[in-house]
Amino acid sequence: MGFLDDAQTMFDRGVSAAKGAVSGVAVEQQAFAKGFARLAADGCAQGWHEGNGGNLSYRLAPEEVASCRSFFYDNPSSWVPMGVRADNLSGEFFLVTASGSHLRNVALDLDANAGIVEVGPAGDAWRIVWGFKDGRMPTSEMAAHALAQSARKEATAGRSRVVYHAHPAYTVALTNVVPLDARTFTRTLWKAMLEAMVAFPSGVGVVPWTVPGGSAIAEATAEVLRDHAVCVWAHHGLMCAGATFDEAFGLAQAVEKAACVHARALMMNGGGDRFASTIPDEGLRGIAEAYGLAVNEAYL
Numbered sequence: 666m667g668f669l670d671d672a673q674t675m676f677d678r679g680v681s682a683a684k685g686a687v688s689g690v691a692v693e694q695q696a697f698a699k700g701f702a703r704l705a706a707d708g709c710a711q712g713w714h715e716g717n718g719g720n721l722s723y724r725l726a727p728e729e730v731a732s733c734r735s736f737f738y739d740n741p742s743s744w745v746p747m748g749v750r751a752d753n754l755s756g757e758f759f760l761v762t763a764s765g766s767h768l769r770n771v772a773l774d775l776d777a778n779a780g781i782v783e784v785g786p787a788g789d790a791w792r793i794v795w796g797f798k799d800g801r802m803p804t805s806e807m808a809a810h811a812l813a814q815s816a817r818k819e820a821t822a823g824r825s826r827v828v829y830h831a832h833p834a835y836t837v838a839l840t841n842v843v844p845l846d847a848r849t850f851t852r853t854l855w856k857a858m859l860e861a862m863v864a865f866p867s868g869v870g871v872v873p874w875t876v877p878g879g880s881a882i883a884e885a886t887a888e889v890l891r892d893h894a895v896c897v898w899a900h901h902g903l904m905c906a907g908a909t910f911d912e913a914f915g916l917a918q919a920v921e922k923a924a925c926v927h928a929r930a931l932m933m934n935g936g937g938d939r940f941a942s943t944i945p946d947e948g949l950r951g952i953a954e955a956y957g958l959a960v961n962e963a964y965l
């Protein structure tokens with residue numbers, strides 16, 4: 666739904682639709698918002714978002730904040746504590762999916778199923794400046810998104826902007842049968858198929874079963890994301906990050922493809938993991954050299 670379809674809600678929040686209409690391209694029509702909606706739809710097409718499963722956040726660039734400002738509510742919401750703190754997010758703006766929203770609906774109605782929050786000066790609270798129509802709120806995993814965004818911003822000198830949480834089935838299934846240490850889990854995926862190491866040379870970290878939605882999973886995930894672009898949540902899903910929507914989505918695809926190959930190989934092999942052939946250890950080093958990858962040496 667375009668913003669003019671819902672002018673009454675906008676007026677209720679103190680926004681002049683007329684002001685927005687004459688001062689730029691609607692938020693929904695801007696490239697970052699289209700990329701956000703497309704990733705949500707693509708994740709659904711993969712079968713990774715049953716019901717309201719999964720969530721997505723994007724850290725706006727300063728010029729994107731500038732081009733959205735005329736559409737922001739005149740009266741933002743009051744500040745809501747995040748339950749975690751990230752100094753380097755002070756003053757940042759995020760487009761985030763709404764709590765309870767089904768990702769299949771994000772592209773159809775962005776300002777109901779997502780919204781933009783501003784992070785406060787202390788990096789420990791957010792307020793709504795756009796979207797989250799009809800009293801919606803940011804995702805239940807807002808704390809995890811905040812600390813993940815913070816960790817990846819730091820790890821990539823500010824390049825990373827997208828954090829994506831999905832429930833891909835083979836990745837989740839693998840957490841039932843593969844030891845949950847990062848080295849074993851990473852090598853299992855790397856050895857399943859060539860593209861795995863190419864896509865995630867820093868490997869994947871794993872957070873053992875943790876109740877979602879709070880600061881515990883947020884802190885454990887941020888610890889992993891300091892030196893990995895992907896964090897697997899045992900018996901739940903994965904959280905991954907990238908500079909672009911393509912990068913984050915491609916990572917999730919590569920992890921899930923490798924998990925799928927390994928799972929199918931186990932099935933073909935009667936359940937055992939002593940395969941007739943795998944990529945040997947020297948083969949992994951060979952991939953790293955051939956592609957010039959900044960590979961995590963501890964996992965070779």
Ligand code: 2HA
Pocket residue numbers: 717718719720805806830877878
């Ligand atoms: O329902 O995926 O992790 C959203 C989630 C919680």
Ligand code: ZN
Pocket residue numbers: 718719830831832877901902
């Ligand atoms: Zn989830």
